[in-house]
Amino acid sequence: MRIGILGYGNLGRGVECAVKQNPDMELVAVFTRRNPETVQILTPGVPVLSINEAEKMQDQIDVLILCGGSATDLPVQTPAFAKYFNVVDSFDTHAKIPEHFAAVDTAAKAAGKIGIISVGWDPGMFSLNRMYANAILPDGCDYTFWGKGVSQGHSDAVRRIAGVKDARQYTIPVPEALEAVRNGQNPVLSTRQKHTRECFVVAEEGADLARIENEIKTMPNYFSDYDTTVHFISEEEMKQNHSGIPHGGMVIRSGKTGTQGENQHIIEYSLKLDSNPEFTASVIVAYARAAFRMNQEGQTGCKTVFDVPPAYLSAASGEELRKNLL
Numbered sequence: 001m002r003i004g005i006l007g008y009g010n011l012g013r014g015v016e017c018a019v020k021q022n023p024d025m026e027l028v029a030v031f032t033r034r035n036p037e038t039v040q041i042l043t044p045g046v047p048v049l050s051i052n053e054a055e056k057m058q059d060q061i062d063v064l065i066l067c068g069g070s071a072t073d074l075p076v077q078t079p080a081f082a083k084y085f086n087v088v089d090s091f092d093t094h095a096k097i098p099e100h101f102a103a104v105d106t107a108a109k110a111a112g113k114i115g116i117i118s119v120g121w122d123p124g125m126f127s128l129n130r131m132y133a134n135a136i137l138p139d140g141c142d143y144t145f146w147g148k149g150v151s152q153g154h155s156d157a158v159r160r161i162a163g164v165k166d167a168r169q170y171t172i173p174v175p176e177a178l179e180a181v182r183n184g185q186n187p188v189l190s191t192r193q194k195h196t197r198e199c200f201v202v203a204e205e206g207a208d209l210a211r212i213e214n215e216i217k218t219m220p221n222y223f224s225d226y227d228t229t230v231h232f233i234s235e236e237e238m239k240q241n242h243s244g245i246p247h248g249g250m251v252i253r254s255g256k257t258g259t260q261g262e263n264q265h266i267i268e269y270s271l272k273l274d275s276n277p278e279f280t281a282s283v284i285v286a287y288a289r290a291a292f293r294m295n296q297e298g299q300t301g302c303k304t305v306f307d308v309p310p311a312y313l314s315a316a317s318g319e320e321l322r323k324n325l326l
């Protein structure tokens with residue numbers, strides 16, 4: 001399979017690494033909005049090209065993986081490139097997934113292509129596990145906790161604010177909430193009662209710090225529903241204290257069965273990630289394999305992780321899967 005990467009940041013670099021781990025794939029090109037000569041990638045011999053060159057390569061790429069930011073890049077880029085390629089993205093502005101799905105579906109169907117959106121871990125693997133748990137235990141309640149770790153989506157959203165030079169956002173689960181859930185108390189928790197958010201920001205020289213802090217704290221879909229703290233730091237402090245992008249979290253569902261609901265069951269799916277972007281990229285690359293296969297079968301339009309048969313993610317044949325993993 002011939003892979004293209006569009007947008008080269010943390011996630012783009014992660015996809016480049018993930019492709020190397022999949023012998024059935026090769027990286028054909030990386031596309032960027034910046035001057036290609038200023039973008040250094042890891043794979044010698046793979047061209048870095050302007051985003052404007054991508055359309056010309058539609059016959060040389062089987063799946064284009066979109067690694068832009070969800071806040072402002074993917075809403076434009078995914079529908080735009082679904083006109084020419086099978087695409088996969090990691091779009092994670094949950095409230096806007098329905099409109100993103102509709103835009104990608106229109107473009108992909110018209111072009112006879114497939115677009116799998118919102119791939120990663122949340123949305124993505126956590127979405128799948130929430131869905132499995134709800135289907136299996138309809139009488140119950142579920143919880144999602146993230147962190148403590150660096151949310152790439154929230155960090156990207158802060159970096160898009162005028163006057164911000166760099167940013168990292170840590171998501172922190174509220175200990176009391178996590179404990180109550182773990183104790184099986186089935187608490188009713190608001191968004192604000194489950195997590196707090198902490199931002200470390202490098203501002204441009206002379207930027208209005210009060211305005212930046214206010215824009216962060218009031219940002220809909222990202223921060224407005226959370227208690228958020230903002231720290232302004234130097235570039236040196238950012239490099240020294242916040243260079244990693246670890247993360248993780250869990251999906252927990254407690255459900256009841258039996259004649260009177262007398263038996264309780266707990267389903268838990270958890271992740272502990274040294275590198276949020278590299279893990280996310282590994283999920284995306286597996287779904288790129290599925291996108292290619294589904295399109296080869298004649299499927300088109302927009303899909304989510306709910307629509308992809310699990311076996312399509314694997315490089316192993318059906319026989320190998322039945323023999324080794326069933």
Ligand SMILES: NC(=O)C1=CN([C@@H]2O[C@H](COP(=O)(O)OP(=O)(O)OC[C@H]3O[C@@H](n4cnc5c(N)ncnc54)[C@H](OP(=O)(O)O)[C@@H]3O)[C@@H](O)[C@H]2O)C=CC1
Nearest residue numbers: 007008009010011032033068069070120121122152153156
């Ligand atoms: N579903 C999920 O579970 C997850 C989803 N995500 C999503 O992935 C998105 C991308 O995250 P991430 O890769 O960390 O974001 P980055 O900020 O690293 O990259 C986003 C884009 O910014 C541009 N860029 C990168 N570095 C620079 C630079 N030094 N100067 C100028 N522009 C730059 C690149 O585009 P270009 O090359 O065109 O300039 C890149 O595609 C997030 O917004 C999030 O929504 C992330 C993790 C999990």
Ligand SMILES: N[C@@H](C[C@H]1CC(C(=O)O)=NO1)C(=O)O
Nearest residue numbers: 092122123146151152153171
């Ligand atoms: N999409 C998230 C992945 C997880 C992490 C997260 C959060 O910390 O709010 N929400 O979902 C990311 O961009 O890292």
